[in-house]
Amino acid sequence: MSFLGIWDTPVEKLLNKYKGLEDDIKDVISYLQEEMDEAKSEVQHIHNKLLTYSSATGELAKVYYEKIEDSKTKLNSMCSECENTIDTLKAKKKVIANKIEKLEYYRKKEEEEDKEYTFSEISV
Numbered sequence: 239m240s241f242l243g244i245w246d247t248p249v250e251k252l253l254n255k256y257k258g259l260e261d262d263i264k265d266v267i268s269y270l271q272e273e274m275d276e277a278k279s280e281v282q283h284i285h286n287k288l289l290t291y292s293s294a295t296g297e298l299a300k301v302y303y304e305k306i307e308d309s310k311t312k313l314n315s316m317c318s319e320c321e322n323t324i325d326t327l328k329a330k331k332k333v334i335a336n337k338i339e340k341l342e343y344y345r346k347k348e349e350e351e352d353k354e355y356t357f358s359e360i361s362v
Contacts, residue, residue: 247345247348247354247355248354248355248356248357248360249341249344249345249348249354249355249360250345252341252357252360252362253338253341253342253345256334256337256338256341257338259334260331260334260335260338263327263330263331263334264331266327267324267327267328267331270320270323270324270327271320271324273320274316274317274320274321274324277313277316277317277320278313278317280313281310281313281314281317284306284309284310284313285310287306288303288306288307288310337362340361340362341360341362344360
């Protein structure tokens with residue numbers, strides 16, 4: 239890689255782009271997993287509250303119980319959405335890793351053959 243990418247070959251430019259994208263996906267997956275872990279912890283906390291109020295009687299206890307149950311349902315839904323998004327991102331990360339592998343092959347060929355591929359010659 240050259241200074242500031244000014245003299246990068248098309249292969250190096252694509253390689254840098256995909257590696258940056260891979261890093262971004264890793265960051266998003268980590269963020270979503272942290273959020274999901276926090277939500278699961280909150281769901282457990284809510285579950286414990288529900289156990290406490292399940293034996294309570296009266297109109298106020300019933301309203302409070304319903305609100306807690308509603309919050310638990312929303313958090314569980316959010317966790318499910320996070321899991322689906324994480325699975326999708328992991329699949330995309332595999333595709334990107336495959337492209338990076340192919341680009342590494344092109345870069346190696348460039349070095350061995352002292353040849354610079356154009357964008358139209360690169361197939362990933």
